[in-house]
Amino acid sequence: MSRAFCTAGFRTLFVKELMRFWKVSFQTVFAPIVNALLYLVVFAHVLEERVQVYEGVPYRAFLVPGLVMMATLQNAFANSSSSLIQSKMTGNIIFMLLPPLSHVEIFLAYVLAAVARGVIVGGGVLAVTLFLAPVPFMHPLWIITFALGGAAILGAMGLLAGIWADKVDQLAAFQNFVILPFTFLSGVFYSIHSLSATWQLVSRANPFFFMIDGFRYGFFGVSDVDPWSSLAVIVGTFAVLAAVNLTMLRTGYKLRT
């Protein structure tokens, strides 16, 4: 019988995925950092004097964790989903399917590479925005935990979307009609306490909200929801996505006919 895990095979696929995005780092790392910087400059310029979300926290600073997390999540998703769909479209996915890689190895390699890109881009956004809007680091462990957890969830989501989509168009639909709305409506630019009761309830059904809220707690020590509750949502969401992904990979759904 075949063992479930081979370190060398997993490591190779993981490193290959890292190399893949790093070889086009202008597009995959530096461009998203510039985008986030533009968001900060424009939104802070327009709303700085009009909005105060947390007592004593300037809007410019409030925005930073949200933008960092948004960049982390979107790039984690983009990494695994674009790699999978490109491999499927060009046919070179065969090079991953022919070797003795298990479903566990494939899942972990893609998700961890996605986490790496998400964290690198998020870290880059944080580094450049700090010059414009200094933020405190009240609970660094929570910052790291939510960054890694959020990136892992979006990496797993990207893997799922990449396996499911048969063409780039379907993946774009997933990105534009699922990922983008969930990210924008998660509290990147506002606190859900500024919303009506109904929309507050809707927001609590959005797992992205818990990622960003928990992440922001790490900076300011203030959040809309208890960070432990947010962590529970993140762990639960990742567990469900991991189970779905592993089942798809094990059965060869849309990969092995």
Added chain:
Amino acid sequence: MTAQAAIRVEALAKRFGSLQALDGIDLEVRCGEFFGLLGPNGAGKTTLISILAGLCRPDAGRATVMGHDVRTDYRNARRMLGVVPQEIVFDPFFSVRETLVIQSGYFGLRHNDAWIDEILEHLGLSSKAGANMRSLSGGMKRRVLVAQALVHRPPVIILDEPTAGVDVELRQSLWRFIRRLNEDGHTIVLTTHYLEEAEALCGRIAMMKGGRVIALDTTANLVGRMRDRVVVRLTLSAGALPPAMAARVVSSEGASHVLRLPDPAEVEPLLAQVREAGGQIAELSVTQPDLEEVFVQTMRGTLAGTQSA
């Protein structure tokens, strides 16, 4: 069935919608063989290869590579197998060497540089080792596909139409290399539409049609089945063929005729009849059928008794 099977397939079946791609086939390829898998498009060759490679899951039956079940013991089965795919595919992010190092790593091989250098040398890729895959010609990309299939030194190598669209020089160097691998003990399974290649290289051949193996024998026996038949091509400078020969005529174009005879001994009487009827023979050639003729007759179902070895 012998114990030394490189590939063993038992009652393998696969259906895609209404198409029965494989219809319960049994097949065995022995260790060290150079085995040909022939058939028209849609015969089921690629489906069979895909099942062996783990790219496709069978509906029924069992397949093993060097004794390892391709489903329940897939890790070991895949380690034993190298596949050169039919389509030219590549990862545009990487150079030739990076591609081979990555492929080695997938198989758990971390320090494989010496073998990679040897493969590059034998396939004429040494000067392209640092080149990005996108910059290579189609023939060069196909060489890399062969290199990728060999990078983990598999005892069984499947080449799915490896010379399609490839120039003569590469074809010859590729076959020299593959022959050497076969002499070193590697089992080779070849699918090709170039039947002269199959005839020259393969010791045994299976012919597939409609998801079934309809002929399986040594190449010599397959061709030998038609050795008692001859094809006569003649051009007349005067006169015409006697009407009694009409049943033997395969095709006619003006004064040129192609006739098939069941026995070489009938050639001389045939020529005598032509001359007696007033015909004057300007050109004449007598040939025995090759594998292509056997293939055509087998696919038409006009060649009986085809499974023996």
